[in-house]
Amino acid sequence: MSNKTVLITGASRGIGRATARLFAQNNYNVLINYNKSEKEAYSLLKELKDNGYSADIYKADVSNPFEVNLMVKHCIGTFGKIDVLINNAGIATARLFTDITHEEWNEMINTNLNSVFYTTQASLKYMISEHAGKIINISSIWGMVGGSLEVHYSTSKAAIIGMSKALAKELGPSNIQVNCIAPGAIQTDMLKNVSEEVLEGLKEETPLMRLGTPEDIANCALFLASDNASFITGQVISPNGGFVIV
DSSP states (O other): OOSOEEEETTOSSHHHHHHHHHHHHTTOEEEEEESSOHHHHHHHHHHHHHTTOOEEEEEOOTTOHHHHHHHHHHHHHHHSOOSEEEEOOOOOOOOOGGGOOHHHHHHHHIIIIIHHHHHHHHHHHHHHHHTOEEEEEEOOHHHHHOOTTOHHHHHHHHHHHHHHHHHHHHHGGGTEEEEEEOOOSBSSGGGTTSOHHHHHHHHHHSTTSSOBOHHHHHHHHHHHHSGGGTTOOSOEEOOSTTSSOO
16 A cells, blocks of 8 residues: 555544544545444544545554554554554552552553553564654643642653653664654643633633644654654654643
């Protein structure tokens, strides 16, 4: 197949869903990864197929290396390659640091960080041999500056930034670019339990006076995946409306 292929983890909802849709519209083969959101994942697959786009679906817990390896092999078997890997899958919870249990800490690190290690390592077996590839890791502004009541989340997202920068240096000679997107406050399910008062406060603290959309992040990912970004690696791009400026 002449089309490029993108594997997107956590693609059934929110940022992942918008990204899958945008890449499909730009003639990518899209592998939709999901774990628990089966209904949403299959509705996305149907939408893409009904519009004539090239897409497939694969259920895998990306915190499980065995399942990840099978997913990557499936992608290669279906589309023949992986040109772009977008590590988007993640969870977020708010807890006082002193209330975080060992189980909650491990779940956050396994889901948000270890998954990036597993999917990236599995995909690189193919990218390195092709001497080409793009890896885009979804971090967060809280990975850049830290978030109160989200120490475990901030830690996992900060580690993704460090991993991306180090890996970019290692993979540069193989013509593989590694970058991070660190979204600000985005209108997804992660904000569904946040009160209107808090949401209004977030808007007021954002110089552009609005929350971000999943499409804002998808557009950034599409740019980083494009040939126009071929000289960009090891960078953190933060679509956050000016909420965090560093």
